[in-house]
Amino acid sequence: MMDSMSTPLCRPRHPHGLSLVLVVALTVVTAGCSSGPKQASPVAGSNLSRVVLIYTLYFQNNNAPPTSEQQLLTYAKTLSPEGMKTYGVDLSQVEQYFTSSRDGKPYRLIFKVASSDPSNPPVVAYEQVGVGGKREVGYLFGKVEEVDEARFRQLVPTR
Numbered sequence: 001m002m003d004s005m006s007t008p009l010c011r012p013r014h015p016h017g018l019s020l021v022l023v024v025a026l027t028v029v030t031a032g033c034s035s036g037p038k039q040a041s042p043v044a045g046s047n048l049s050r051v052v053l054i055y056t057l058y059f060q061n062n063n064a065p066p067t068s069e070q071q072l073l074t075y076a077k078t079l080s081p082e083g084m085k086t087y088g089v090d091l092s093q094v095e096q097y098f099t100s101s102r103d104g105k106p107y108r109l110i111f112k113v114a115s116s117d118p119s120n121p122p123v124v125a126y127e128q129v130g131v132g133g134k135r136e137v138g139y140l141f142g143k144v145e146e147v148d149e150a151r152f153r154q155l156v157p158t159r
Helices: 017-031 047-062 069-076 081-085 091-098 149-155
Strands: 123-126 134-139 144-148
Touching: 047 069, 047 091, 047 123, 047 134, 047 144, 069 091, 081 091, 123 149, 134 149, 144 149
Parallel strands: none
Antiparallel strands: 123 134, 134 144
């Protein structure tokens, strides 16, 4: 039986969805906070941030990463559409989120990741090409940032 503290984000078989989404949302909101000058974030509300949110929910609810993009898409369709809309995810358009609106190419997803410390999470998805010599990378637990090629090579070793 669900109590008044349950979340509509995930169906009852995914009881930890709210706590994770709050962590992800706070990470995304605070990621742009700094004492430096304010700049528009290229990643705020990006397709990659939506994919990383779905990936992270999958990881938390299954205690393992997805094994394929299709498995992640299938999982996304089990989530509550109303709950996900709260976080800017329209599940009726979930397939389009797997393509970068910046370079027009499908994101590369990394399926072999281990659980890690949330303060130093692994990259789980990234842009193939990016724009202007920079790519968006998305981390487990929700952080998304734009990095230059040198930093990208550090984060995503040649496979």
